[in-house]
Amino acid sequence: MVRTALLAALDESEEGGLRAELALGGRSVLAWQCEAVRSLGCEKVVCLTRRLGKEIIALQRAVEADGGEFHAVRSGLQLPGLIKAEDELVVMLDGLIAERGAIEAVACQDGALLKGVATIAASHPLAQSCPQAFERIDRERSWAGLIVMRAAPVQQLADLPGDGSTVSLLLRLALQAGTPCREIGVEALAEGDWLLATSSEVLEAREQVLIDRTLDETPWSGPGRALAQEIARRIAPRGLAIGPLAGAGLAALLMVLGAGLALLGWGATGLALASAGAFAAAWSDEASKLARELAGERKRAILHAGQDALLDGLASVALIGAVISSGDGSISSLGAAALGPFAIGLARLAAGISGPLARAFWQDRTVQLAIFALAGSFGLLGPVIALVGLAALTQLLLRSGRD
Numbered sequence: 001m002v003r004t005a006l007l008a009a010l011d012e013s014e015e016g017g018l019r020a021e022l023a024l025g026g027r028s029v030l031a032w033q034c035e036a037v038r039s040l041g042c043e044k045v046v047c048l049t050r051r052l053g054k055e056i057i058a059l060q061r062a063v064e065a066d067g068g069e070f071h072a073v074r075s076g077l078q079l080p081g082l083i084k085a086e087d088e089l090v091v092m093l094d095g096l097i098a099e100r101g102a103i104e105a106v107a108c109q110d111g112a113l114l115k116g117v118a119t120i121a122a123s124h125p126l127a128q129s130c131p132q133a134f135e136r137i138d139r140e141r142s143w144a145g146l147i148v149m150r151a152a153p154v155q156q157l158a159d160l161p162g163d164g165s166t167v168s169l170l171l172r173l174a175l176q177a178g179t180p181c182r183e184i185g186v187e188a189l190a191e192g193d194w195l196l197a198t199s200s201e202v203l204e205a206r207e208q209v210l211i212d213r214t215l216d217e218t219p220w221s222g223p224g225r226a227l228a229q230e231i232a233r234r235i236a237p238r239g240l241a242i243g244p245l246a247g248a249g250l251a252a253l254l255m256v257l258g259a260g261l262a263l264l265g266w267g268a269t270g271l272a273l274a275s276a277g278a279f280a281a282a283w284s285d286e287a288s289k290l291a292r293e294l295a296g297e298r299k300r301a302i303l304h305a306g307q308d309a310l311l312d313g314l315a316s317v318a319l320i321g322a323v324i325s326s327g328d329g330s331i332s333s334l335g336a337a338a339l340g341p342f343a344i345g346l347a348r349l350a351a352g353i354s355g356p357l358a359r360a361f362w363q364d365r366t367v368q369l370a371i372f373a374l375a376g377s378f379g380l381l382g383p384v385i386a387l388v389g390l391a392a393l394t395q396l397l398l399r400s401g402r403d
Contacts, residue, residue: 002087003113004151005037006079008048008094008167009056011133014199019095021055024203025210025294026237028055029095034063037090039100040113044069046082048166076157076166085152088113091170093133093145095197097206102188107148116182117174118144120189130196135168137175144184144194149174207294211236214293215286221357224366228283236290244291247284248307251277255314259321267322267381271373274318278365281311312348315365316341319372319385326381339385346392353399362392 009020009030020030034045045063049056049072056072063070071082083089090107092098106118119141120127120134127134127142134142153173160169188194197203211233218226235243254277262270319340344365351362361367368388375384 002044002084003040003042003090004044004046004083004087005034005040005042005090005092006046006048006083006167006170007033007037007092009053010048010050011094013095013197019197020049021053022095022197022200022203024097024197025207027294028059029097029197029203030055030059031062032097033092034059036098036100036103037092038063038066038068040090040103040107042068042090044071044082046071046073046079048073048076050074076160076164076169079166080155080158083151083154085150085155087151089147089149089151089154089170091147091149091167091174093143093167093196095133096145097195097197097203098146099188099193102184102193103146105185105188106144106182107146113148114182115148115150116180117149117171118146119181119183120144120194121183124189126189126194126196130198133196135171137181141181141183143171145196147171147174147179149179150177153177207237210293211290214289219357219360222360222364222367224279224364224370225282225286225360228279228366229286231283232286232290236287237294244284244288247280247287251281251284251311253277254280255311255318259314259317262318262321262325264321265325267325268373268376270318271322271369271376274315275366275369275373278311278315278369281308282364282366311365312344315369316344318369319344322372322376322381323385326376326379339382339389343385343389343392346389346396350392350395354395358395362395 007020007030009018011019013019013022020028020033022029024032030047037045045059045068047056047059047070052072060070060072073079073082090113107114107116117137119137122136122140122142124142127136131142134145136142147170149170153170153176156173157166157169184194192206192209195202195206215229215233218229220226254273258270258272258274258277260270261273264270320337323337323340347362347368351359354362371388372381372384375381
């Protein structure tokens with residue numbers, strides 16, 4: 001038994017192009033649909049289309065590179081030769097954009113795929129605005145654009161007129177075969193997690209919702225992270241293709257250069273470069289969150305907790321070098337160099353137990369390193385490091401006292 005998905009790239013948007021080729025978050029609607037059905041375990045993807053455009057070819061390459069099978073067909077009469085009666089079939093409406101969680105809520109239970117025709121109330125604005133897409137099933141219900149069914153009825157397409165809508169015919173055949181109806185949750189409909197890509201304007205509004213949902217608002221008590229988040233928000237989705245990877249590489253380069261310069265005696269300059277590196281890392285992290293949401297959940301994160309620890313390690317090295325270069329080489333100045341790693345470590349601990357406002361500051365290495373760089377240029381690096389570490393220690397002690 002093979003789990004197969006049937007998609008379509010036939011219907012036109014309000015602008016005149018294909019709905020399936022409209023873009024959401026830098027990807028076509030068809031690519032979003034393919035990601036959704038592949039997440040349901042569909043090993044084979046069949047797409048109804050009149051022409052083999054670049055989107056279809058790109059999709060074929062992506063599916064086959066991921067170990068799946070892809071077929072583009074021009075007519076439903078070709079389906080009986082591609083889909084066996086014992087297969088499972090997932091049918092998705094041309095242009096439908098549905099969040100993975102909303103799909104799983106209606107089509108999955110305990111990890112298993114449930115047979116069913118997804119429905120919405122016939123009176124719902126979605127059904128009222130697009131009655132040809134969301135076909136009426138009965139007096140109270142309309143099709144919601146998703147079917148999970150046994151593939152046996154597909155064989156009947158060979159006996160039906162070839163000029164009819166294949167997806168519409170499969171909907172009728174699924175209902176005739178006794179496939180149960182399953183209603184879409186009110187919450188998914190209310191939050192816009194289930195919609196039809198009728199125009200670019202609709203998708204732009206949806207894109208903004210996804211961006212706002214992905215990026216938790218960072219308080220400006222951590223201005224470095226907040227600014228990095230705002231930049232990521234403004235350049236999405238265009239700057240997310242290689243942006244996160246480039247940001248991570250730039251962060252590593254600047255941090256290493258900063259630590260090196262500090263160890264060579266250029267303390268303030270090294271710390272300034274390290275601050276810029278921390279900002280690049282924060283931006284890369286925020287852009288990576290958006291890339292995972294807008295470019296597909298299978299895309300891996302650029303930064304991980306281990307890499308954050310590595311950045312803190314480089315920041316500590318830069319502080320050690322800066323303190324040593326600002327001292328006289330005595331035992332006391334070498335001992336003072338240990339203040340840097342202590343301050344960074346205490347800041348990490350304080351971030352873990354603080355409220356949102358304080359946490360934003362203690363996590364913001366950009367601002368902390370910028371403060372140290374400024375202090376170093378005035379010859380006050382040691383005292384300022386000590387003050388920051390003391391403030392973090394005070395936060396920890398106050399919190400532990402309340403607990």
